[in-house]
Amino acid sequence: MSDSNDTYFIPEPSRWPIVGTIALFVAFIGGGMVLNGYINNGQYVLGIGVAAIIYLFYGWFKDVIDESIAGKYNEQVDISFRWGMAWFIFSEVMFFAAFFGALFYTRVLSIPWLGLEENVSNQFLWPDFQAVWPLLTTPDMTIAGVESKYMAIKEVIPAWGLPAWNTAILLASGATVTFAHWALKKGNRAALCWWLAATVLLGFIFVYLQATEYGHAYHELDLTMKSGVYGSTFFMLTGFHGFHVTMGATMLAVILIRSMKGHFSDHNHFAFEAVAWYWHFVDVVWLGLFVFVYWI
């Protein structure tokens, strides 16, 4: 250990990056095939790609974990990882910013414009269009006798039902992961594992509730991706968020297993913190969703 404190660890040549690149490449090819309608062959290619990506994560992180356990990482390497994770999360923030931007742009600017009487689109194309939010009726539904490309929404999901419960669940999980961190710092492994397990459970309950909500939206409310811009922003934002929660909960589960194996010590547990940061990030994104997608 003392040696590794003054030399920065430079890994030996590694095959994981190129494996990862090829895995993504195959997944993209498969995804494109599926989208282009070559479903039968495409889904296998996509499946192989996704499997390879999972294998990649497993293999690459296994190397990193082994190196960490072997004590190859000094303080400085740890800080590099911290910078890396922090700015990765920031890039995710900007990814969501694009979709939030789309939501605000349509709600604040473009839908009101479509409803303005002096606006040409209103005068010549859709004179009966009402600019309201939630937008249940798209402009092209307002012309009698023309079939719309989109599906009219019967009802949207109110904020103070299931979404409020989901907010409570995610906030609670933010608390439990913090309790887990405190337990880790005190060196109390049993408490660490229990609090982590609670967090993972809350994460997956959230995903489950989200899935039932989607079912309800599709089957009873006619709220789908094809329901005009309300459905588009709704599913894009909640969908990517739900995907991130799933990823986060899976990562937390890995951390739980590693905690049970005793991989972390009170002063050396970057992996735990990275996942916890990520979890807080998903949490904050949800608050934005709850307020701007469901509530106001």
Add this chain to the structure above:
Amino acid sequence: MSEAVLHDDHHDHKPTGIGRWLFSTNHKDIGTMYLVFALIMFFVGGAMSMVIRAELFQPGLQYVDPQFYNSMVTVHALVMIFGALMPAGVGLANWMIPIMIGAPDMALPRMNNMSFWILPFAFTLLLSTFFMQGGAPAGGWTMYPPLVLQLGDGFPYLVFAVHFLGISSIMGAINIIATVFNMRAPGMTFMRLPLFVWTWIITAFLLIAAMPVLAGGVTMLLTDKYFGTAFFDAAGGGDPVMFQHIFWFFGHPEVYILVLPSFGVISQIIPTFSRKPLFGYTSMVYATASIAFLSFFVWAHHMFTVGMPLAGELFFMYATMSIAVPTGVKIFNWMATMWRGSMTFETPMLFAIGVLFMFSIGGFSGLMMGITPVDFQYHDTYFIVAHFHYVIVPGIIFGIIGGIYFWLPKWTGNMYDEKLGKLHFWLSTISVNVLFFPMHFIGLAGMPRRIPDYSVQFADWNNIISIGGFAFGLSQLLLVWVVIKCVRGGEKATDQVWEGAHGLEWTLSSPPPFHSFTTPPKVTDATAHS
């Protein structure tokens, strides 16, 4: 202690065979791969521009059909921006940043490898669209809907290639930030960093903030086409103009992502050959940072004619103008650095001075187009083509080429052929102006961009432009020859290489050892070169 470190305590241990490149965790090897890849893509994109210029040599349709012509215009831009300029900048960063700040390597070497290897695969995806039903993207590199949604089977691959390249850029940027913030040698304080390092940290922040937004934008295109969403369809309550906002929120910072590394390179070159420290180092840092910051608030100057509210037109006009202030500071500082210096004009210096002059030409036309009312005349004409080619070709590519000449002796241990280098500079400079300057005239006279045919009054200038284009393209072969010649041998370079060069990178041998600075050097005011 790692094996790698143990090894190079004894000898310079290099992996061999193809594995050295495929599995590399060495910043110099990865930097070399980036640069070679960029050079190849420079010629791939260049070949496409030659098709464009051949078609435009005369009015009428000669060689290609309009759809293919549009593919050439679109893919030329994508290849040059994402395949040549950005990788060249990252290649220089990879090679130089660790040895400029006294670090053993990049902070996250495996991720560094992945950011490089994504590139050839991403371009395989993109270029394969030429062989698909519906052909390659032809709606312009800006990918505006609804036009881009008409693309055939190539569409998902366009989107995925952009995603893939975005992943690569973000990983590269994170790596650079982690390296600079965490791996500086003791005493290498932020205000002692070489300016090239500074411009690259700022570029890295721009990349992390801008690339994900583009990824989000193209994702919405994808769902609009395949999943029935209505983001960019007014009939469903969306707005096609919204895509332009999202695209340019990325797109304008992107132009600074491209240019800042070039600014960084010439900020190294000019002091070296003026034998004076850079004038106004601190103001350079702040000017660069403010350019980057402002670049997030000017995007709609690309959309003046699209029908924005007046308040928007005015805001984006004034914001655009304001960027001229920090840019002016930089230009002034470079000139003041040369003032009363004992200057010599080796090839890198020539290219740097070329940047200074010709970037300014592009900057001025940018300023003109930033004035909303007059942009109604310039927009979507050859005037804007002239503008961005001035800032990109003699502004960015010249900077990168200057950097290549500047550091080539350090990388290879051999001096390049100075005569050929100078010849390359003069041929490029003359031809680039023959190529792009007349575009201002035909643009003002009303020739639209992205159209394979034009009315006959533009024929003479287009003739001249095409000749300039072919000459410029051919001149670049000289660069390849100079580089190959230099790699294969030549007069041995000293460690310092250039008489006026200061900084850690010049204390290493030429070429530097495979692993440099395994023990960090101590940096003091005397050894830092700001």
